Amino acid sequence: MIILADENIEWQIIERLRNAGHKVISISEEHAGIVDGAVLEIANNEKALLLTADRDFGELVYRQKQVSSGVLLVRLAGLPNPEKAELILSVITTHEKELSQAFTVVTPKMIRVRKK
Template sequence: MKLLADENLNRLIVRHLRLVGFEVEWVRESCPGAQDEDILSRPDIGELVLVTFDRDFGDLIYRRGFPTPRAILYSRLSRANPQAIADRLVALIERGVVDNHMTTIAAQGERLKAFPGVEDGRD
């Protein structure tokens, strides 16, 4: 599984994900300043798990019909403690990312939402 870390992720989070063994492409390194629309229009987007703090990806996918990544991990956690966010992401990924879903990560837990056109008995 390859992670695509949005530009808005702290470098400490990206470094930690890499240190524990995940393959991570960081938008800040590979295509700085890329627009969200361009990220979702990548030919390989369906193979990537997008990690972001940006809720605009949800709007692009659910309302505007943009292509979907393999999954989205959307954090709503406070950015004040990057190490805590990194630890939470590692734990979530190790439990298993749910393909064809956006997982919203909040202080109280996670919530899953299926991508458009995906039948889901989980919600």
């Protein structure tokens, strides 16, 4: 799976996903400082799942009706990075087919997948 990691995704998470065989494009490495709309456009062009901790993408996708190839919003504040990485990898592995064209929210206690 191709994943576009927003600037707010920790390096350890990106590395864990890459080590598991996923192609991860990092906004921090390749496009630091760009606006959210441009991030969403890159994800769409790459047909990538956007991995982010930024709730503003919900505004873009639902209120502004911008097209999305899939957003995975992580709400995992307080968890150590290794635990975040394993949880995110597990969600992507288990729900890969469902994540495309969906807006998914992950917390330590639940996963909510909403298809547009």
